[in-house]
Amino acid sequence: MSSSSTSSPNTSVVPTSSSFGSNNGLNLLYNNNNNSTTIDINGQQQQQLLLLSSLDPNCYNNLDYFELSGKLGKGQFSEVLKAKNRITGKMVAIKKIELDLMKNKKAREDCRKEIDLLKQLQHENIIRYYCSFIAKEYLMIVLELAEAGDLSRLLRSPERMNENGYSFKSDIWSLGCVLYEMAALQSPFFGEKQNLLALVRKISKCEYPPIPSNIYSQQLRLTVSNCICANPARRFDARDVLTVSG
Structure with a gap:
């Protein structure tokens, strides 16, 4: 089973020519009570969803594959949850961002830059990015869990x-x-x-x-x-x- 072939009632993943590193911007589609909503970083309403790719084949782009076990922290626009991948048993941290907060163009751009940067960073002393996906009205960013705690x-x-x-x-x-x-x-x-x-x-x-x-x-x-x-x-x-x- 791969991340690109898995979907849920609340998540739709459709490959497009866009990417987080492109100039096309960030397009996020989510379904809530069968109502499709598109948020486009360039301010245009388009029926299009960016494929949020996984860097780890064992990390699935679907919240159903994770067992949430508590809150690790909270920021201005998001909260971080501790979770366990039900398939691999791996413990991860999931950053949960409300899509409603991303209607502001700057907030969307900051989010796009954050994910783009995380995808490029590969070092044993830097928290690893695994994948991103949409679950209901939230953008979920799955990251390596820092076991030693919060600094x-x-x-x-x-x-x-x-x-x-x-x-x-x-x-x-x-x-x-x-x-x-x-x-x-x-x-x-x-x-x-x-x-x-x-x-x-x-x-x-x-x-x-x-x-x-x-x-x-x-x-x-x-x-x-x-x-x-x-x-x-x-x-x-x-x-x-x-x-x-x-």
Whole structure:
């Protein structure tokens, strides 16, 4: 049984000449109570469905093949579920995105870019993309499960911790935390037997040990300190990071 030959009452998969990497955009068709709906990233209503191909022949493009076992996390537009493939027994993570939220052109474009990028990344230290498919009114992205758990608490910026919105500057904060950990071999806000309240306080006040100046370059230390900055307005942007590290 292959992913391309399997369908369900709520999922229709029809090959077209389009792909996630093409300039034709993203077309998503789903059936809900026998009513066909098409969402086209270019804003045109077309009766067409993009074939969402699988990179893993053992991962089937149909939600019926997965046994859901709980929620791993939730984002602004999606939630991530833990699931087991009923055929292979493999544990996976499924990112569940509401198609209604993709009526915004930018949201659809961001989603298309995310999947396109995931399909290109092949490395043992990067979460692997398996497949994507439509189930009812949701886009489902099946990914490798990170068994060790969630690092988001240690990478979350002060504004995200306080639920004050999200921007690209929040990602710059996370980048700073990753760079710090690559150098120091531990999170900047790590603490033995540390409770959540103590972690939140450390992040809010940017309390972390400095990177040793006798070991690491000024460029690295400057980049980290300006990425891990409590005020998003004063935080580096991507161009600043490239300029300093240049």
